Amino acid sequence: MEYLEFELPIKELEEQLEKCQVIGEESDVDVTQTCKQIEKKLVATKKEIYKNLTAWQRVQLSRHPDRPYTLDYIKAICGESFLELHGDRSFKDDKAMIGGLGKIGDQSFMFIGQQKGYNTKTRQYRNFGMANPEGYRKALRLMKSAEKFGIPVVTLLDTPGAYPGLEAEERGQGEAIARNILEMTRLKVPIITIVIGEGASGGALGIGVGDKIMMLENTWYSVISPESCSSILWRSWEYKEQAAEALKLTAKDMKKMKIVDDIIKEPLGGAHTDRETTFKTVSDAIVKAFDEFKNLSPKELVNNRIEKYSEMGVFKG
Incomplete structure (x- = not known):
């Protein structure tokens, strides 16, 4: 360990x-x-x-090498029922973004999330969990399929950001993320979003619009990472701890600002110290969240979602 x-x-x-x-x-x-x-x-x-724990220490825990990733959660929650689906039907299959159908009990869900690697070889294969435009287009294709068949969507966020390479920009990285945000706001099935690790920038927001947004206790959600923030403001990574505090990126901060709805408690020491308990807690949170929305009509779902996001950032003096 x-x-x-x-x-x-x-x-x-x-x-x-x-x-x-x-x-x-x-x-x-x-x-x-x-x-x-x-x-x-x-x-x-x-x-x-x-x-x-300080904000920076929680950032470190969210990146712990033993921490479970998206596929760990899906396989533990769905077991043999999970069927992974591939490709965006346009360019190629992005290995950093995974998705597919799985069941919790008798209820089917469309699971989508970023996947990181466990060692050097798999990290390169998964591009360190940084999706290209085709990853976001694959995610949108799966969401639209779920909508067609009335299947609720679960998104698991864990990325240091969308891939910032030249080829990603050439293929329309910004447009792909913006398109996802637009389409998710009007998707006619329940969307449950959970930050399981790093929730960085538009890379996370590209699959992060939901009716119920939850964060695991030792995760973070922000427009920028503490290191990048430090390098922009102070021209050095040395102030990353100070940046982490200023960004208000922890689950507690996000809940206070009403960006997220709930915090999912982790075992003492982090999700990696007791994986089975963590998987069970996350599974229960998904089922509970779905129960809140399963009886709403598509019109009610969309209206409530738009209203929820419209109220974010509004200050009433």
């Missing part, structure tokens, strides 16, 4: 506990009491660290 810099006190205590247990197994010395004391201190340290 990998530890972040602020998690080093936890690492030290876990190593002490492991050594203590080994001594107990390999000798006749009774170390039960000592192990209990270390365990008690470990629990207290974890609680102290994770209840006082």
Whole structure:
């Protein structure tokens, strides 16, 4: 297991506990009491660290290499029922954007989300979770198919941003994202959006318009990453922690500003420390959100969605 810099006190205590247990197994010395004391201190340290996380520390947790990605959630939630669909019917299949049909219980959903890689090879294959225009066009094609058959849409956001390469711009990156935002506002089926990792810029917003928007506890959602913000304002990445605080990008900040509707609680230490519990919590949140919208007519859904977004950013003095 990998530890972040602020998690080093936890690492030290876990190593002490492991050594203590080994001594107990390999000798006749009774170390039960000592192990209990270390365990008690470990629990207290974890609680102290994770209840006082800064915005930058939450950004680091959202990028943890062991954190589950979109396909992990879909496979855990849907099991064998998931059928991945490919291609935008125009250019090619974007591996950074995945989507397909899956079931939770007896209810079908169209799942769409950005997928990152686990090692160097898969990260290159998935383009680090940064979709090209064909990725957004594939997402829109799947949403339109879901609309045709009355299937609700679930989008899982986890991207450092849309791919900023020259070829992406040549193929209309900005238009593809703008088109998705427009079409999602008037999609006639429920849309449930969950930020499961990084929710950066238009790359996230391109599949981020929803009737119910939720964020996992240790994720972020912002127009720009803290590093990029720091490099623009201070010409250096050294001020990324200060930028993270100023951007108000955490789930708590987003909920306070009414950009998102709910925060999904993570296990102590982050989603990667107890994947099964996280998957179950996310699955339950999807079902609960769908229950809120399943009886609304298409017209009510669209009107409520437009009204929801129209109210964002309005200040009443």
